[in-house]
Every structure is written in C-alpha cells, then in structure tokens.
Amino acid sequence: GQNIDQPTEMTATEGAIVQINCTYQTSGFNGLFWYQQHAGEAPTFLSYNVLDGLEEKGRFSSFLSRSKGYSYLLLKELQMKDSASYLCAVRDLDRGSTLGRLYFGRGTQLTVWP
C-alpha cells in the first residue's frame, strides 16, 4: 500500500528558509513530486525527484532518499506569496500499472509572516 506523511502546518517569516518533510511507503516507487496549492486553486507543479539527491530550481529545492523513504522541499528567501499548501505526491507502479498513479499526502499548510 501507500502511506504518505507530512506535517499539517508550518509557519515562518519573510526572508527565512523552511524545510517541509515528507515520508512515504510504497510498493512500486517511481518518483516523487511536490506541488503548491493556494487556497481554492489547483495544485501547480514544483519539482520531481526519481533519483537520490538534491534538485534545485531557483528558490525551491527538493531532496530524495529512496532508501529512507524520505523527501524534503526547501524554500529559501520566503515571500508572503509562498503562503500555501505544499503537497507531496508519490508515483507508484502498483499492480503492474504502467501509468504510475500519483498518491498525494494531505499537504502542509505554510504560513509566511511579515
């Protein structure tokens, strides 16, 4: 089965750095995604990791350790507009599916204070 855990809420101040952790258990891991979702809006893609290590994209970085079933999203130089929910999602090739369905965590609600 799939079990994806991430903290429910986090707070930080403008200009700071925040790390959002995600742990997962899957039977057929085939990649981990991070999405940003503002209230009442659709999720938007932030990053994708399939191999161990750090992927950097501007102010956002994502790290993966497959052996530990662990990922984090690192947000630097926080801005007020970064206040949103951050969803961790794992692609799982379960039951022989070649499509690799995504399993989402509940999301971490990040609030950035001035």
Place this chain on the structure above:
Amino acid sequence: DAMVIQNPRYQVTQFGKPVTLSCSQTLNHNVMYWYQQKSSQAPKLLFHYYDKDFNNEADTPDNFQSRRPNTSFCFLDIRSPGLGDAAMYLCATSGSSYNEQFFGPGTRLTVL
C-alpha cells in the same frame, strides 16, 4: 497558452439531482484524470483515461461516472449527488512521460 480548462468553476446542485462537470485540454495529452479533494485533504483519484481506455479506482462509488468523447474533453457525471459529494473536483492531464500532471483550476461543487 496550452492549458487545462474546467467548467463551471462553481456548481451548485440539489441532493439527488444529476450534475456534469467538464474538462478540456489543449495540451494534446494522452492521459486525463479526475480527482476529488475535500477541505484540508489530499486529492483522491477517482478514475483516469489513457486515450479511450478507462481505469476506475476500486473505491470510487458507482455514483461517479466519466466520459471521454475525444482527446480534448473529459466529463465527470455524478448521478445522484449526496451531501458527502460536496468537494473540489480537479481535472489533470499528463503526457506519455508521466513526469508531471497539469491541473485545471477545479470545480467547486456544493450540494444543497
């Protein structure tokens, strides 16, 4: 711009009255997905299409049906909405690499 469009953005229906939500895409992607997302919860996959091949999730209620008449369009039919079906319904697409799913803006369904 290539995108995923959902109509309407807000839908109000009455208990038991059938409702149809629509999704269209200009990305020419093979795969289209329907998710249900309730407040403060993870998006839950209801079903997906690979081209015209329909794939239902085991725990999707029979009350939910879907149609994909062509590559660009996909519909979600809720035959007899209950109060528990009030949620945001998200449509997403992906290409053959499956490296990224592109989401539409969602339709927020209210059941009275």
